[in-house]
Amino acid sequence: MRIGRILPPAASPIGWTNLAFGLRGLVKGNKSRDDFAADFAADLALHYHQRHCFLVSSGKAALTLILKALHQ
Numbered sequence: 001m002r003i004g005r006i007l008p009p010a011a012s013p014i015g016w017t018n019l020a021f022g023l024r025g026l027v028k029g030n031k032s033r034d035d036f037a038a039d040f041a042a043d044l045a046l047h048y049h050q051r052h053c054f055l056v057s058s059g060k061a062a063l064t065l066i067l068k069a070l071h072q
Contacts, residue, residue: 037055040055041053041054041055
């Protein structure tokens with residue numbers, strides 16, 4: 001039995017908007033990683049009409065943050 005070639009999950013397609021945002025990031029100049037993260041969080045909050053946006057590294061960290069916020 002021959003198994004057909006499939007794309008691995010890491011080979012997701014990149015659209016034109018993703019490329020445009022990447023080029024915009026390159027053109028903006030030299031910024032630290034914290035500046036990029038703060039700008040990205042601010043852009044997300046603005047896009048989703050929210051006051052706050054917290055970037056976390058995993059789903060477990062996000063769930064912990066949510067549960068701690070609900071506990072207070």
